[in-house]
Amino acid sequence: MSKGIEQFLDDNGVLISWPAKFTKKVQVMEYISSKFEKEIVYDEQEVNLILRKWSSYNDYPMLRRFLVDLGFLNRDRYGKEYLLTDKKKNN
Template sequence: MNIEVEAIIAPFLDKDKKVTKIPRKRKKLICVLMYLSDKFDPHIEYKESEVNEILNNWHTFNDYATLRRLLYDMGFLNRDKSGSVYKLSEEALSLNDFDLWIKGNH
């Protein structure tokens, strides 16, 4: 993970690198969502229960539904019309693209 991302999201991670709270500021929220989206394989379609399980493994405040909704609403995850199959969005910024994004959004 890049140093700028680590610095921005560090206050929102515990010692096990799990998200401890949802940031209120948009820039920090997007950084945390990028971090969480990096936990998904772009080549795999996930059932909702699998998305929930991944998110449960990477946060501590027991609200996978809000995280799932934020990932979807902010364009990090796509889902089918039934809402039962999710896939990482091809358009979402990856952590590798973060340097360019953050330098343009100070």
């Protein structure tokens, strides 16, 4: 887990609050991306299930969009398939 994001997680590692600072958002998204497996193609519902398991934050579309926009997940042009990337941030 990235150092400094513990305050946004509960004792089980579930996201309970959304950071204000962009650098912390990136660290949280890197942590959440670690819950996806490499070389597995996920559909939108599967991505949502993982986000629900690891986040009590209810805006799943925003979390999914952040994962894609930050380059942690690739999404096909139709938004139907998602794949974990090898991207790692060092913030």
